[in-house]
Amino acid sequence: MVVKVYGPAYASPKRVLVCLVEKDIDFETVPVNLFTGENKTPEFLKLQPFGSVPVIQDGDFTLFESRAIIRYYAEKYKSQGTDLLGKTIEEEGLVNQWLEVEAHIFEPPVFNLVQQIMFSPYFGLTGDEKVIKESEEKLAKVLDVYEDRLSKSKYLAGDFFSLADLSHLGFTDYLVGPCGKGYMIKDRKHVSAWWDDITSRPSWKKVIETYGVPF
Amino acid sequence: MVVKVYGPAYASPKRVLVCLVEKDIDFETVPVNLFTGENKTPEFLKLQPFGSVPVIQDGDFTLFESRAIIRYYAEKYKSQGTDLLGKTIEEEGLVNQWLEVEAHIFEPPVFNLVQQIMFSPYFGLTGDEKVIKESEEKLAKVLDVYEDRLSKSKYLAGDFFSLADLSHLGFTDYLVGPCGKGYMIKDRKHVSAWWDDITSRPSWKKVIETYGVPF
Numbered sequence: 001m002v003v004k005v006y007g008p009a010y011a012s013p014k015r016v017l018v019c020l021v022e023k024d025i026d027f028e029t030v031p032v033n034l035f036t037g038e039n040k041t042p043e044f045l046k047l048q049p050f051g052s053v054p055v056i057q058d059g060d061f062t063l064f065e066s067r068a069i070i071r072y073y074a075e076k077y078k079s080q081g082t083d084l085l086g087k088t089i090e091e092e093g094l095v096n097q098w099l100e101v102e103a104h105i106f107e108p109p110v111f112n113l114v115q116q117i118m119f120s121p122y123f124g125l126t127g128d129e130k131v132i133k134e135s136e137e138k139l140a141k142v143l144d145v146y147e148d149r150l151s152k153s154k155y156l157a158g159d160f161f162s163l164a165d166l167s168h169l170g171f172t173d174y175l176v177g178p179c180g181k182g183y184m185i186k187d188r189k190h191v192s193a194w195w196d197d198i199t200s201r202p203s204w205k206k207v208i209e210t211y212g213v214p215f
Numbered sequence: 216m217v218v219k220v221y222g223p224a225y226a227s228p229k230r231v232l233v234c235l236v237e238k239d240i241d242f243e244t245v246p247v248n249l250f251t252g253e254n255k256t257p258e259f260l261k262l263q264p265f266g267s268v269p270v271i272q273d274g275d276f277t278l279f280e281s282r283a284i285i286r287y288y289a290e291k292y293k294s295q296g297t298d299l300l301g302k303t304i305e306e307e308g309l310v311n312q313w314l315e316v317e318a319h320i321f322e323p324p325v326f327n328l329v330q331q332i333m334f335s336p337y338f339g340l341t342g343d344e345k346v347i348k349e350s351e352e353k354l355a356k357v358l359d360v361y362e363d364r365l366s367k368s369k370y371l372a373g374d375f376f377s378l379a380d381l382s383h384l385g386f387t388d389y390l391v392g393p394c395g396k397g398y399m400i401k402d403r404k405h406v407s408a409w410w411d412d413i414t415s416r417p418s419w420k421k422v423i424e425t426y427g428v429p430f
Contacts, residue, residue, distance in 0.1 A: 063312055093276075149264070
């Protein structure tokens with residue numbers, strides 16, 4: 001059974017795509033255009049009642065929320081492809097801890113920067129300079145903690161690549177590319193080495209070359 | 216070894232406390248006063264570099280982020296106390312899905328309401344009426360999806376109480392109590408029955424009676 005992934009062009013679904021490639025799981029993608037409201041049709045809302053992507057369908061099993069989906073596949077195919085959860089339950093705890101940090105502490109300021117710098121011009125709007133400044137200051141403090149952490153272990157949860165690392169790829173790629181904030185990564189030695197490492201993985205290269213950005 | 220939980224008076228740490236009670240795990244608590252900045256001391260930042268609660272210490276293992284901690288204990292003591300993850304890997308997937316919904320879709324508008332209605336007066340400020348109105352509208356739509364979901368299964372992830380349900384307790388208790396928004400729950404038949412059910416569990420009663428609110 002081939003896994004069906006809805007909305008591959010966007011940043012959150014890319015978590016799922018990278019995970020599936022790392023785990024050697026076959027999948028096909030179904031485009032969903034958020035700009036024309038394809039995510040708000042009655043048919044789509046039956047799959048995902050909040051109208052977000054990604055959603056996966058795997059036989060008759062449907063699951064949404066990108067971080068729930070990657071946990072599901074990392075656990076279900078634990079011994080196939082790259083192990084993305086660590087070897088012990090404590091390592092898995094740390095993977096989950098840094099996944100939560102990514103979700104609640106790292107992503108919010110990055111999302112604000114992406115919205116103000118990358119998406120606003122697309123809609124003919126000017127980004128809010130105050131929000132940009134505050135978000136950059138907030139993100140700088142978060143990245144200082146990452147710098148310290150990554151000076152002690154090669155990856156966020158320890159010396160193994162995990163869901164916690166791959167979960168950063170989509171939005172950080174926007175930050176470094178279209179947002180022009182790559183110096184926030186490059187200026188921090190260990191964060192920079194980590195970013196070079198995780199973006200050079202074949203899984204990410206394949207996903208970014210195949211699915212690009214939403215516009 | 217008794218688990219040490221930092222910051223028991225606040226809403227997020229209560230996820231951990233309820234989970235530990237449900238799993239029959241002994242713990243002790245260490246008060247951390249966020250209002251006087253005890254979470255920003257160098258000593259505390261060594262435990263939790265972002266200065267948030269909760270943090271747990273379990274022997275020489277330290278873990279932060281409430282939802283990572285409850286996943287750790289639910290998995291580590293899977294067959295002790297209440298099973299909070301479901302019986303199959305698909306059920307666990309749904310537990311994780313609704314935990315993510317709680318974190319990313321449910322909590323943000325509730326948090327805004329708590330901040331504007333409950334915390335602002337404490338600091339001598341008046342809550343922002345616009346934020347209150349927008350947050351209530353947003354939350355109403357989320358609760359409509361919950362109403363539909365809970366008309367089909369007794370709990371969020373299925374017909375079993377799980378981490379996804381207990382994760383709502385702390386902030387929803389503020390919403391219903393100090394924020395005076397209990398009608399948002401009561402006006403929805405299935406959400407109301409679910410709320411009555413999960414708040415009548417001995418674990419929640421014990422936690423709320425013992426640790427109360429932060430002021």
